[in-house]
Amino acid sequence: xxxxxxxxxxxxxxxxxxxxxxxxxxxxxxxxxxxxxxxxxxxxxxxxxxxxxxxxxxxxxxxxxxxxxxxxxxxxxxxxxxxxxxxxxxxxxxxxxxxxxxxxxxxxxxxxxxxxxxxxxxxxxxxxxxxxxxxxxxxxxxxxxxxxxxxxx
Amino acid sequence: xxxxxxxxxxxxxxxxxxxxxxxxxxxxxxxxxxxxxxxxxxxxxxxxxxxxxxxxxxxxxxxxxxxxxxxxxxxxxxxxxxxxxxxxxxxxxxxxxxxxxxxxxxxxxxxxxxxxxxxxxxxxxxxxxxxxxxxxxxxxxxxxxxxxxxxxx
Amino acid sequence: xxxxxxxxxxxxxxxxxxxxxxxxxxxxxxxxxxxxxxxxxxxxxxxxxxxxxxxxxxxxxxxxxxxxxxxxxxxxxxxxxxxxxxxxxxxxxxxxxxxxxxxxxxxxxxxxxxxxxxxxxxxxxxxxxxxxxxxxxxxxxxxxxxxxxxxxx
Numbered sequence: 161x162x163x164x165x166x167x168x169x170x171x172x173x174x175x176x177x178x179x180x181x182x183x184x185x186x187x188x189x190x191x192x193x194x195x196x197x198x199x200x201x202x203x204x205x206x207x208x209x210x211x212x213x214x215x216x217x218x219x220x221x222x223x224x225x226x227x228x229x230x231x232x233x234x235x236x237x238x239x240x241x242x243x244x245x246x247x248x249x250x251x252x253x254x255x256x257x258x259x260x261x262x263x264x265x266x267x268x269x270x271x272x273x274x275x276x277x278x279x280x281x282x283x284x285x286x287x288x289x290x291x292x293x294x295x296x297x298x299x300x301x302x303x304x305x306x307x308x309x310x311x312x313x
Numbered sequence: 314x315x316x317x318x319x320x321x322x323x324x325x326x327x328x329x330x331x332x333x334x335x336x337x338x339x340x341x342x343x344x345x346x347x348x349x350x351x352x353x354x355x356x357x358x359x360x361x362x363x364x365x366x367x368x369x370x371x372x373x374x375x376x377x378x379x380x381x382x383x384x385x386x387x388x389x390x391x392x393x394x395x396x397x398x399x400x401x402x403x404x405x406x407x408x409x410x411x412x413x414x415x416x417x418x419x420x421x422x423x424x425x426x427x428x429x430x431x432x433x434x435x436x437x438x439x440x441x442x443x444x445x446x447x448x449x450x451x452x453x454x455x456x457x458x459x460x461x462x463x464x465x466x
Numbered sequence: 467x468x469x470x471x472x473x474x475x476x477x478x479x480x481x482x483x484x485x486x487x488x489x490x491x492x493x494x495x496x497x498x499x500x501x502x503x504x505x506x507x508x509x510x511x512x513x514x515x516x517x518x519x520x521x522x523x524x525x526x527x528x529x530x531x532x533x534x535x536x537x538x539x540x541x542x543x544x545x546x547x548x549x550x551x552x553x554x555x556x557x558x559x560x561x562x563x564x565x566x567x568x569x570x571x572x573x574x575x576x577x578x579x580x581x582x583x584x585x586x587x588x589x590x591x592x593x594x595x596x597x598x599x600x601x602x603x604x605x606x607x608x609x610x611x612x613x614x615x616x617x618x619x
Contacts, residue, residue: 184578185577185578185581185582185585185596186560186581186593186594186596187593187594187595188595189595190558190559190593190594190595191558192500192501192558192617193346193499193500193501194345194346195345195346195348195501197595197615198595199595199596199597200596200597212571214568216450252343252345253343253350255597257597257599259600260449260450261449261450261568262367262414262449262602263450264450265365265450265451265452265453265454265455266452268452268453272337272338275338275339276338279338287339287340287343288339288340288343289339289340289341289342289343289350289352290338290339290352291352291353291408291410291458292353292452293353293410293448293451293452293458294412294448294449294450294451294452295448295449295599295600295601295602296415296449296566296567296568296600296601296602297522297566297567297568297569297570297571297600298571298573298599299571299573299574299598299599299600300571300574301571302571305597305599307597309345309350311345346499347498348498348501369603405497405498406496406503413603414602414603415567415602415603416603417603418518418603418604418605418606418607418608419605420603420604420605421605421606424491425490428491429491432491440493440496441492441493442492442494442496442503442504442505443491443505443506444505444506444561444563444611444613445506446506446563446604446605446611447565447601447602447603447604447605448601448602449568449601449602462498464498
């Protein structure tokens with residue numbers, strides 16, 4: 161209702177982190193025409209991974225959803241840097257990889273943590289198509305990894 | 314030969330299901346320019362997942378391929394709704410996630426169930442680039458999940 | 467410095483393999499506008515998979531990185547065929563699937579094998595956004611599978 165994305169972030173008590181520095185062998189995003197492809201984002205805060213381990217054991221669905229939201233906050237930072245303006249960011253497609261024990265089957269509920277944050281901050285422009293899958297392990301032992309296709313609206 | 318996609322579907326004894334309703338946190342597809350990104354589709358019929366469990370144990374490759382074909386039928390429904398016309402649908406890229414035991418290595422044969430259905434219904438426009446990977450688990454315990462990049466031809 | 471991509475390949479002692487033949491149910495790449503989507507590439511040389519098995523057991527990170535580089539060489543072959551000219555190839559997005567034991571967490575280091583080869587051959591046009599994830603198994607028992615979004619520059 162008239163709030164900017166930056167204001168919605170502040171109401172959620174969140175601060176957009178600085179965009180991640182490019183790693184040695186790849187960069188945080190690349191652009192082709194109107195389409196921005198992001199690198200996979202982890203639940204890293206101030207350079208440190210918040211948790212390690214898999215969903216199912218030891219992490220719960222609620223913990224996973226919070227971690228997914230943190231990864232999505234990093235995605236917003238990448239997107240704002242790529243587009244040049246958080247207010248013009250639109251999320252088109254989200255893929256959520258969830259490190260999972262073989263019997264954990266709530267990847268979609270973990271992914272909701274990311275999806276809901278994006279919609280809370282970006283409004284309708286944060287609503288996207290999505291896949292959520294359970295993987296055996298992720299870099300650095302991260303419980304979740306979130307990548308997106310983004311654009312400017 | 315001159316058959317429409319709808320006629321090919323009927324010859325296969327298949328009926329296009331209604332497109333899935335948007336879930337709470339995301340939508341079944343999103344469009345950016347000419348490109349349609351779909352959400353991951355599961356082998357759901359009339360709102361119920363046909364099977365649960367992993368390929369390798371207890372599911373066989375043949376069972377997995379059938380389930381992948383059912384997920385691909387849901388993909389056709391999403392695509393027809395997104396494009397507005399099944400007859401104009403083209404499949405560009407398919408990603409097939411297969412819930413797999415660590416020693417199951419026929420993900421490509423499972424994925425053929427989806428690829429072959431798409432080609433049988435859409436003809437040349439159903440032939441696509443593809444990745445098939447084995448994951449540890451999928452939402453709701455689904456054995457397969459199929460997502461696609463689609464366009465209008 | 468003024469070297470062509472073909473000359474850089476030769477300096478690395480590498481030869482671009484022939485592009486893979488289309489498989490029965492899908493094709494090695496598909497194009498939508500300026501965007502080329504590749505099929506997932508395996509570390510296959512002369513039609514044979516170099517190794518099978520997972521990272522963590524029995525394969526080491528260094529072995530995985532070499533295998534990822536071989537898969538990336540096949541990706542270059544697909545891209546050169548799709549674009550029609552290796553010298554004009556640009557890599558936009560790379561996804562690296564690494565067959566992993568649940569406690570292997572160096573997927574990003576394995577993926578560097580692919581990323582570094584692409585940059586070594588294509589220069590700045592080989593630098594891309596990237597996701598690396600650990601999966602339970604891959605087709606034919608492959609340790610790695612690499613797919614990309616490519617374009618012409």
